[in-house]
Amino acid sequence: MRRFFTGIVGAVVEARAELRIHRTRVLLSLIGVAVAITALTTVVGLGAIAQQSTLESMERGGGRAATLSAYTYSATGAAIDSATLSAAVETIKERYAISYSSTNGNVTMGIQFADGVAQVNTQLVDVDFATMHRFQVTDGSWFQSGDANRMAPALIVNEAFWQRIGSPDLRTHPTVTITGTYPTTGVIIGIGSQYQGDPSPSAIMLTDAYVAVAGDGQFAQQPPSYEFWVPEEVAEPLTTAIQRDLTAAVGDGASVSVNRNDYAGYGGEDPLLPVKLIVTGVAVLILFLGALSLVNISLVTVRQRIREIGIRRSFGASAGRVFFAVMMESVVGTFAAGVIGVFLAVLIVENPTVQELIAQGAADLPPFPIEAALIGLGAATAVGALAGLLPALVAVRVKVIDAIRY
Amino acid sequence: MALLALAGVTRSVRLPDASVLEILRGVDLEVEVGDHVSVVGRSGSGKTTLLNLLGLLDSPTHGTIHFEDRLVSKLSSGARDRARGADIGFIFQQFNLLPGRTALENVMTPLLYATGRQFWKRTSIAGEMLERVGLSERMSSMPEKLSGGEQQRVAIARALVRGPRLILADEPTGALDIETGATIMKLLDDVAETSGAALITITHDANVAALARRHYRLDHGTLTPVDINRMLSLAVPEVTL
Structure with a gap:
């Protein structure tokens, strides 16, 4: 030693x-x-x-791992009852303790600009969407849970939209008119887009707010899709379970497709x-x-x-x-x-x-x-x-x- | 009992063409405590191989080497290293002082491989050793600032600092002029005698060999006692190589 x-x-x-x-x-x-x-x-x-x-x-783009996307299609051409679908989704969230989910859709809304009405692609999402897709506004703020109940629905618009209305200061709560049978005033609360550099005006709106303004008629032919952010280790069994539950909910006249959209679910390399x-x-x-x-x-x-x-x-x-x-x-x-x-x-x-x-x-x-x-x-x-x-x-x-x- | 005893020591190597070259043949040598032995021989006679064996740097092919009563030729490499560090001091022709280190640091070097007091008190022990060889004023000098004689004194102090019982001097005056060489040899002889260590000088210089009490000649691997005075008087070329 x-x-x-x-x-x-x-x-x-x-x-x-x-x-x-x-x-x-x-x-x-x-x-x-x-x-x-x-x-x-x-x-x-x-x-x-x-x-x-x-x-x-x-x-x-595809959501964080593991994001499950559920799509429903009418097999017979008959409308799928969106209320039934929505209720089934709520049950699924509760049953499988899914904390983050989003009801998504894409619609076109008429927006009154200074130079006339333009049809604007509008992405419909839920509040959780930002967390699930790492979405960040470049200015202003993302939706809050209470925003769905606003009389004047909140809008998040892209850079092109914002510039077209004259690049107003968001602190002044700029508004636009959403045209239609019942014209509505939308309040712009944030600027941002999932697709950077899109030259056409586009907007994001809460799905519930859109339904409140326009009704769910839009969803009769094209039901919204649903996204669920679940732990990766249970993604596979949950895919099967959600598919089964939604299929049971929509009945024989519709088909349901549930799959992973996030990068980790691509499989292979x-x-x-x-x-x-x-x-x-x-x-x-x-x-x-x-x-x-x-x-x-x-x-x-x-x-x-x-x-x-x-x-x-x-x-x-x-x-x-x-x-x-x-x-x-x-x-x-x-x-x-x-x-x-x-x-x-x-x-x-x-x-x-x-x-x-x-x-x-x-x-x-x-x-x-x-x-x-x-x-x-x-x-x-x-x-x-x-x-x-x-x-x-x-x-x-x-x-x-x-x-x-x- | 002899301090060092070689009996029938043979050292051979296998050459690339598979033939065997015998470098040392049946070497017998006994060295007593306080003895002074010289070995002369021309280049290629096997001096280096003998030095390797005496210094426990190599093992014989055949034969035995005893250091006191220990059969060192069969010791493990590590045990041989420890025995060499504790009992054998080397002095080289080219002094081989470590560059970039002072005289004191050079003398301290062997103590780094010691244990106990020798290790922990290495600075004072090395200082005392340098005083013994008359270099108390040059302790902080770098080797290149010392004369040849001073460098060899440092080398002697370094060889003796652990109190070895056997000193192996390999051409100790080879790099010195005649006068300095004589002084160094006298110093070496005195210090070895004072410390009671045996001294083996391996040289090609018969005059240096003559300073020893017993003399051997190594020729083609065979070690034989020789009358050095007779050789000196005959001035045989091979002893003043």
Whole structure:
């Protein structure tokens, strides 16, 4: 035990002296490692943000995992009773404890603009839709649960719509007239769209608010679709259960289709696999280059080390002790470089400008991924071990007297 | 009992063409405590191989090596390393001081592989050793700032700092002028005698070999006692290689 303890302390003393004496070489080689680790960790960190951005982009379209979509079709041409359907959906939500759901539809509403009435595509949704699809308004606010009861229904309009009415300040509660048999005033409470850059005016409205204004006649031929956000692990049995329950509710004259629409439900290859592969490939390449430079420097200096190690061996340093000291010297050095590299990577990845550039509007920016830091430190240690291994193995295997006389 | 005893030691290596080259053949040697033995031989005679075996850096192909009563030729590599560190001190022709380290740090180096007091008190022990070789004023000097003689003194202090019982000097004056070489050899002899360590000098210089009490000649792997004075008087070329 005493020998082991003094061995450890002795190896630390040796490594410290070695680092002091060869500080220029060590510093130069470690700068290379630190830069490589910074690059590696930054790529992994930014990769996580890019991945999140891609994920959110997919979730904005198909909903978060797992989103089940239910569609009903009339098999005979006869209307499907939307009230029955709605009641069945409420039962399903209650029975399976589904917290988030949305009744969706697409209709066309006449909107009175200054230059005349225009038919505007209107997306009908429920309040939960924003959570389920990561929908965010660029200005104003999303619907509240009480908005369905407003006498003047709330509207969220897209950029083109808003500009067409003169880009009013939302704090002034701008209104538009919804034309029809019973013209109604709609209040614009937010600006945003699921489809960025749509040049035509479009709007989003709560389904219940629309029914209150226009009645459910619209749904007679084209019933609304329903979305349910459920835990992924029960998505499959719930798909079957909802299909069964809705089929039972609508009767024989209609068919029901329930399926997953979110990205994770596509099946087959992971849709994020290309991103992951690219990020991993770049990271490995960077690390390989960093490791190569360090190994190169280590091999260049191995001759010098052989002589020194030969001298140490002649004074009683065992092969294991020499191996440990040389390895530790390298590993401790690269670990320190790794810590610096990870620190720099955190500064880069957490930089708001960089995040904005990579995230492309992602809402839930992930914190600096701990796995990136661990990968960085692990890679630094592995590179140090690898770079220390070669000279250590060479030095340990060499004939001591030959090494000294070299 | 002899401090070091080699009996019938043979060392051979297998060459790439599968033939066997015998480097040492049936070497018998006994070294007593406080003894001073010299081994002369020309290049290729097997001096380095003998040094490897004496310094426990290698194992014989045949034969035995005893250090006191321990059969060291059969020890494990780790045990040989520990025995070498504790009982054997090396002095090299080219001094082999570690660059970038002061004289004191060089002398401290072997103590890094010691345990107990020798390890923890290594600075003071190394300082005392440098004083013994007359370098108390040069402790902080780097090797390149020291003369050849001073460097070899540091090397001697380093070899003796753990109190070895056997000192192996490999061409200890090979890199020194005649006068400095003589001074160094006297110092080495004195320090070895004071510490009671046995000294084996391996050299090609018959004049250096003559300083020992017993003399051997290594020729084609065979070690034989030799009358060094007779060789010196005959000025046989191979002993002043």
